[in-house]
Amino acid sequence: xxxxxxxxxxxxxxxxxxxxxxxxxxxxxxxxxxxxxxxxxxxxxxxxxxxxxxxxxxxxxxxxxxxxxxxxxxxxxxxxxxxxxxxxxxxxxxxxxxxxxxxxxxxxxxxxxxxxxxxxxxxxxxxxxxxxxxxxxxxxxxxxxxxxxxxxxxxxxxxxxxxxxxxxxxxxxxxxxxxxxxxxxxxxxxxxxxxxxxxxxxxxxxxxxxxxxxxxxxxxxxxxxxxxxxxxxxxxxxxxxxxxxxxxxxxxxxxxxxxxxxxxxxxxxxxxxxxxxxxxxxxxxxxxxxxxxxxxxxxxxxxxxxxxxxxxxxxxxxxxxxxxxxxxxxxxxxxxxxxxxxxxxxxxxxxxxxxxxxxxxxxxxxxxxxxxxxxxxxxxxxxxxxxxxxxxxxxxxxxxxxxxxxxxxxxxxxxxxxxxxxxxxxxxxxxxxxxxxxxxxxxxxxxxxxxxxxxxxxxxxxxxxxxxxxxxxxxxxxxxxxxxxxxxxxxxxxxxxxxxxxxxxxxxxxxxxxxxxxxxxxxxxxxxxxxxxxxxxxxxxxxxxxxxxxxxxxxxxxxxxxxxxxxxxxxxxxxxxxxxxxxxxxxxxxxxxxxxxxxxxxxxxxx
Ligand SMILES: [Zn+2]
Numbered sequence: 001x002x003x004x005x006x007x008x009x010x011x012x013x014x015x016x017x018x019x020x021x022x023x024x025x026x027x028x029x030x031x032x033x034x035x036x037x038x039x040x041x042x043x044x045x046x047x048x049x050x051x052x053x054x055x056x057x058x059x060x061x062x063x064x065x066x067x068x069x070x071x072x073x074x075x076x077x078x079x080x081x082x083x084x085x086x087x088x089x090x091x092x093x094x095x096x097x098x099x100x101x102x103x104x105x106x107x108x109x110x111x112x113x114x115x116x117x118x119x120x121x122x123x124x125x126x127x128x129x130x131x132x133x134x135x136x137x138x139x140x141x142x143x144x145x146x147x148x149x150x151x152x153x154x155x156x157x158x159x160x161x162x163x164x165x166x167x168x169x170x171x172x173x174x175x176x177x178x179x180x181x182x183x184x185x186x187x188x189x190x191x192x193x194x195x196x197x198x199x200x201x202x203x204x205x206x207x208x209x210x211x212x213x214x215x216x217x218x219x220x221x222x223x224x225x226x227x228x229x230x231x232x233x234x235x236x237x238x239x240x241x242x243x244x245x246x247x248x249x250x251x252x253x254x255x256x257x258x259x260x261x262x263x264x265x266x267x268x269x270x271x272x273x274x275x276x277x278x279x280x281x282x283x284x285x286x287x288x289x290x291x292x293x294x295x296x297x298x299x300x301x302x303x304x305x306x307x308x309x310x311x312x313x314x315x316x317x318x319x320x321x322x323x324x325x326x327x328x329x330x331x332x333x334x335x336x337x338x339x340x341x342x343x344x345x346x347x348x349x350x351x352x353x354x355x356x357x358x359x360x361x362x363x364x365x366x367x368x369x370x371x372x373x374x375x376x377x378x379x380x381x382x383x384x385x386x387x388x389x390x391x392x393x394x395x396x397x398x399x400x401x402x403x404x405x406x407x408x409x410x411x412x413x414x415x416x417x418x419x420x421x422x423x424x425x426x427x428x429x430x431x432x433x434x435x436x437x438x439x440x441x442x443x444x445x446x447x448x449x450x451x452x453x454x455x456x457x458x459x460x461x462x463x464x465x466x467x468x469x470x471x472x473x474x475x476x477x478x479x480x481x482x483x484x485x486x487x488x489x490x491x492x493x494x495x496x497x498x499x500x501x502x503x504x505x506x507x508x509x510x511x512x513x514x515x516x517x518x519x520x521x522x523x524x525x526x527x528x529x530x531x532x533x534x535x536x537x538x539x540x541x542x543x544x545x546x547x548x549x550x551x552x553x554x555x556x557x558x559x560x561x562x563x564x565x566x567x568x569x570x571x572x573x574x575x576x577x578x579x580x581x582x583x584x585x586x587x588x589x590x591x592x593x594x595x596x597x598x599x600x601x602x603x604x605x606x607x
Pocket of ligand 1: 365
């Protein structure tokens with residue numbers, strides 16, 4: 001009885017879904033996905049079989065080889081590996097242990113941090129607490145054989161009242177859809193900094209920490225423990241906290257370092273406070289790799305069927321590398337499995353897109369976009385002087401999936417309002433579950449393409465438990481990837497990529513978006529002073545409040561740029577090294593507001 005009901009229900013569903021438009025591409029995609037989905041099997045191979053996939057390791061490389069082989073088996077013959085190697089190294093754990101042996105025995109919940117040194121066997125030492133990196137220097141001569149507890153970022157996290165996992169509510173999505181300012185963070189995760197700022201910031205952090213780790217080595221400190229910032233024993237092991245990622249061959253190698261559960265860090269602190277001297281046994285055996293052949297992006301494509309348009313590209317991508325404590329199932333095997341499945345579906349239904357649809361699985365995203373940055377430099381445009389490369393004018397769109405494993409709920413338009421009506425039409429079968437927001441999203445691989453003014457987008461995804469438990473932790477595992485979401489994501493990506501590949505024209509690009517200052521045009525912007533600043537940009541209604549797309553060039557007494565603007569009245573201000581700054585040449589009583597949250601603006605009339 002139960003079965004009969006199921007059969008009837010499925011029949012009814014298929015009549016509803018496919019009855020009317022038997023041949024339309026959306027129905028074909030849906031049908032192939034429902035009947036033959038490989039997405040969870042792909043996910044399991046990438047995460048369970050290959051495990052964590054830190055850049056530069058055999059695990060990463062073998063996952064890439066497997067993915068290429070799998071794509072070929074699905075009929076996607078054109079695959080290649082492209083090097084992004086710039087002296088990057090790999091690192092892998094062979095064995096480790098962290099235990100308290102005094103005042104009582106207790107295994108400690110800890111995990112090694114990448115690119116840190118082995119301990120050369122099990123070592124026993126007393127712990128010493130330092131509240132900050134700088135406070136270590138006062139302990140010169142007292143650190144030999146000690147294990148340092150670094151409390152710089154310690155905060156007890158016992159009071160967590162947010163739900164672990166959530167989906168985006170219609171109200172929040174609606175608010176994001178209405179948001180007029182791309183810089184307002186209604187949903188998602190982004191910080192206000194430009195791509196060049198990220199690179200220089202990360203290098204600066206590593207340089208500053210070098211002195212600390214060299215001191216630890218000289219003082220013969222045994223190991224370093226930093227507390228996790230997640231609750232419930234979850235271990236946050238990446239290279240973005242007290243111990244940065246020293247991922248190049250020429251970098252220093254810090255002493256053996258571990259992240260320890262917040263609660264266990266707290267216990268050790270309390271024992272010290274009570275007058276005990278906890279003794280720990282630590283052991284780390286780790287291996288470094290220096291194999292340029294491991295540092296590759298995987299590229300695969302379904303060649304366009306139109307003799308002219310096949311030279312143009314729609315690129316879909318996700319990063320294949322991961323951090324090392326979990327299996328990188330959510331971040332980002334889930335994104336890779338979705339993108340691979342989208343390609344499989346398009347091939348299986350013999351979609352024959354006019355433009356070429358290319359898949360890019362990036363390496364080294366967690367090491368400041370190593371893979372996608374190299375691709376953009378080689379094929380799209382120089383990241384410093386913007387010299388265009390072959391694909392600059394040919395890429396219609398780049399779509400990236402890297403915000404966890406949640407269902408796609410729309411697209412971050414990256415301050416490009418011109419694509420809105422186009423995507424609205426293309427995503428019609430997925431409405432009303434999906435929205436479009438002008439909002440920026442960054443900190444992943446589409447950022448480099450956007451920087452070169454390629455229409456490059458990140459999908460909006462339900463957050464689920466991404467930021468409460470999973471992101472760069474030891475529980476980034478298969479169990480947290482919902483099958484239903486994966487399937488519907490693959491369908492949406494396949495359908496959208498196909499639509500963009502079929503469109504009459506390439507997607508429109510942002511106005512006034514360039515990595516280098518424009519010095520021609522009828523509108524002249526000059527900012528006096530600020531000669532110590534590293535970067536100055538214009539933000540205005542004409543560039544849709546795009547924070548870094550309209551840079552100024554440094555002159556002998558300040559900064560300037562010229563732009564070709566249609567006649568009319570505009571308002572603007574500057575961003576000086578990340579700070580919103582009113583034009584000091586405008587008297588304060590003449591500064592205006594735009595009624596959309598921007599104040600301190602200067603009015604300019606362009607003829
Ligand atoms: Zn990621």
